[in-house]
Amino acid sequence: MRAVLRAFRRPMGAIAGGWLLAMIFVAVFAAWLTPYDYDIQALKEAYQPPSPAHWLGTDEFGRDLLTRLFHGARTSLSVSSIAIGISVLCGMVLGAAAGWFGGRFDRAVTVVVDLTWSFPEILIALILVAIIGPGTTGTMAAIGVAYLAQFTRLTRAQIMMLKGETFIEAARSLGAGNAHILFRHLLPNALAPVLVSAMLATGDAIILEATLGFFGLGAQPPTPSWGAMMSAGSALVFKAPWIILFPGLAVAITVVAINLFGDALIAELDIRARMRRAA
Amino acid sequence: MTQPLIQLRALTRRFETGGGWFTPARSMTAVRAVDLAIARGEVVGVVGESGCGKSTLARLVLRLIEPTSGQILLDGTDLTALPRAALRAARRRMAMVFQDPYSSLDPRYTVADVLAEPFVVQRRPMDKGAAEAMLADVGLPASVAASHPHQLSGGQRQRVGIARALALRPDFIVLDEPTASLDVSIQAQIIELLSGLRDRLGLTYLFISHDLGLVRYFCDRIVVMYLGAVVEVLPRPDAAPRHPYTQALMQSNLSPDPSRRRAIAPLAGEIPSPFSLPPGCAFAGRCPRASDRCRTERPALETAEHPVACFHPI
Numbered sequence: 371m372r373a374v375l376r377a378f379r380r381p382m383g384a385i386a387g388g389w390l391l392a393m394i395f396v397a398v399f400a401a402w403l404t405p406y407d408y409d410i411q412a413l414k415e416a417y418q419p420p421s422p423a424h425w426l427g428t429d430e431f432g433r434d435l436l437t438r439l440f441h442g443a444r445t446s447l448s449v450s451s452i453a454i455g456i457s458v459l460c461g462m463v464l465g466a467a468a469g470w471f472g473g474r475f476d477r478a479v480t481v482v483v484d485l486t487w488s489f490p491e492i493l494i495a496l497i498l499v500a501i502i503g504p505g506t507t508g509t510m511a512a513i514g515v516a517y518l519a520q521f522t523r524l525t526r527a528q529i530m531m532l533k534g535e536t537f538i539e540a541a542r543s544l545g546a547g548n549a550h551i552l553f554r555h556l557l558p559n560a561l562a563p564v565l566v567s568a569m570l571a572t573g574d575a576i577i578l579e580a581t582l583g584f585f586g587l588g589a590q591p592p593t594p595s596w597g598a599m600m601s602a603g604s605a606l607v608f609k610a611p612w613i614i615l616f617p618g619l620a621v622a623i624t625v626v627a628i629n630l631f632g633d634a635l636i637a638e639l640d641i642r643a644r645m646r647r648a649a
Numbered sequence: 650m651t652q653p654l655i656q657l658r659a660l661t662r663r664f665e666t667g668g669g670w671f672t673p674a675r676s677m678t679a680v681r682a683v684d685l686a687i688a689r690g691e692v693v694g695v696v697g698e699s700g701c702g703k704s705t706l707a708r709l710v711l712r713l714i715e716p717t718s719g720q721i722l723l724d725g726t727d728l729t730a731l732p733r734a735a736l737r738a739a740r741r742r743m744a745m746v747f748q749d750p751y752s753s754l755d756p757r758y759t760v761a762d763v764l765a766e767p768f769v770v771q772r773r774p775m776d777k778g779a780a781e782a783m784l785a786d787v788g789l790p791a792s793v794a795a796s797h798p799h800q801l802s803g804g805q806r807q808r809v810g811i812a813r814a815l816a817l818r819p820d821f822i823v824l825d826e827p828t829a830s831l832d833v834s835i836q837a838q839i840i841e842l843l844s845g846l847r848d849r850l851g852l853t854y855l856f857i858s859h860d861l862g863l864v865r866y867f868c869d870r871i872v873v874m875y876l877g878a879v880v881e882v883l884p885r886p887d888a889a890p891r892h893p894y895t896q897a898l899m900q901s902n903l904s905p906d907p908s909r910r911r912a913i914a915p916l917a918g919e920i921p922s923p924f925s926l927p928p929g930c931a932f933a934g935r936c937p938r939a940s941d942r943c944r945t946e947r948p949a950l951e952t953a954e955h956p957v958a959c960f961h962p963i
Contacts (some may be wrong), residue, residue, distance in 0.1 A: 535752050536753040537753055539708075539753075540747060540753050540810075541766065543740065543744060543745040544767045544771070545737040545741070550769070554766075555755055559755070559756070559757055
């Protein structure tokens with residue numbers, strides 16, 4: 371946790387972290403930041419370019435783009451972070467169990483995980499959305515499963531590596547049981563790389579969520595999401611370029627910010643070597 | 650004779666490798682039928698070159714590795730037969746100091762956490778100020794309690810490792826090359842510390858090392874191992890070697906005074922693979938005194954004042 375604060379002291383970390391905090395802020399307070407509603411249509415106001423009244427312009431239904439962007443942040447950020455959170459939780463349990471027990475269980479988990487690892491995340495996500503059906507729940511489940519392999523592999527590799535450390539043997543020599551070793555030594559040491567890689571994966575998940583939204587498989591109208599907004603704007607690129615430009619910028623800058631902040635965190639935690647070994 | 654604190658009876662550990670689809674199963678005996686009795690207050694050294702099984706022996710004695718066969722008696726109680734809960738209780742009476750002070754402390758723990766861990770796992774109350782007292786025992790200031798291991802020097806970490814081993818006031822401590830990864834000047838300090846602690850707390854040590862000079866300085870009795878088996882037990886640190894291997898080991902240890910150095914007869918030949926030991930004496934291939942009998946028959950460790958496993962002792 372202190373490493374997060376230290377990451378803010380790096381110049382890149384401060385800029386990237388500042389942007390992310392701002393995004394979280396607008397996502398939480400989206401409803402109170404602008405005088406407009408995200409879903410009330412005002413066709414007379416349609417296709418307005420950016421102006422003092424509508425800072426980012428309006429879309430084809432005359433809705434304020436800034437308002438929709440803020441609400442879109444709510445959808446995009448919450449869907450991707452909840453999905454990654456579930457994925458990390460399941461991945462850690464699965465990976466820790468595989469690394470800890472070894473043997474047949476480990477081999478079974480490894481085979482299944484490596485099988486899904488060999489497909490692109492977008493393919494897994496598309497298949498799952500096709501099964502579950504479009505919408506926020508389907509998107510979350512799809513993203514969660516798509517990244518499960520990554521966290522399982524990382525946790526497993528960490529546990530296997532840490533298991534051989536002398537401090538584990540030292541704990542055993544004191545009379546420590548399995549629970550103590552697993553929960554007091556192995557998992558706390560495995561946590562930092564997994565959490566940082568979860569943060570980086572959230573960036574990818576935002577893109578994945580936007581992609582699914584762009585295909586109309588994500589959050590359903592009128593709920594705005596950055597991907598769905600870009601999809602609407604793509605038909606109007608020449609007539610009203612701001613409709614696709616601003617959500618696109620929001621996705622790009624947020625993902626870059628997540629990666630930069632993740633890099634700062636990795637440097638602060640001094641775990642670059644361990645991240646590389648596991649991936 | 651009073652009952653020894655620790656008694657090893659025919660302690661043996663075999664490791665199996667391979668046995669998959671493409672690799673034939675092979676087995677090696679890392680520790681072969683070791684008998685050893687350690688009296689209370691004694692310091693017994695175990696020397697031998699890398700791979701001779703001395704570290705495996707250290708872990709077998711504390712049951713960190715399960716023996717293939719044999720017994721470990723602590724005050725007459727067989728540790729190999731103890732159920733889990735009783736073994737945990739028995740661990741209060743024995744401890745280990747590890748070779749590498751860098752990896753033997755959890756990097757996320759502070760020194761205070763490290764010193765509290767023995768009490769946590771044994772579910773014992775820890776007195777207030779116990780950590781400070783433990784640190785004082787090993788010559789560290791109380792201020793290091795809040796430090797993480799990476800903030801300490803190698804010598805300081807090893808002192809923390811010793812303090813952790815002493816936490817539950819054990820009778821018996823296995824020292825697995827506790828000075829091997831330290832600077833020479835620090836080595837002497839750690840040995841002095843261990844020696845002082847033994848006198849003050851009446852500890853019994855099993856001291857594993859590859860440094861014969863250090864072992865002769867520190868130990869009351871010296872066990873010499875070669876390829877998993879005990880080949881000689883020197884009853885006093887200054888006893889003259891009777892086994893040709895011990896003699897070769899001692900000659901390889903240079904005297905600091907060049908005028909007292911003798912010509913070394915370096916050992917010829919290679920160490921045999923532990924996976925395919927020769928039928929006779931494991932040392933026969935490199936031994937200047939070996940006869941035909943040595944190559945066909947394995948000499949047993951005799952039970953004498955100065956036991957040696959050799960048909961042609963010096």
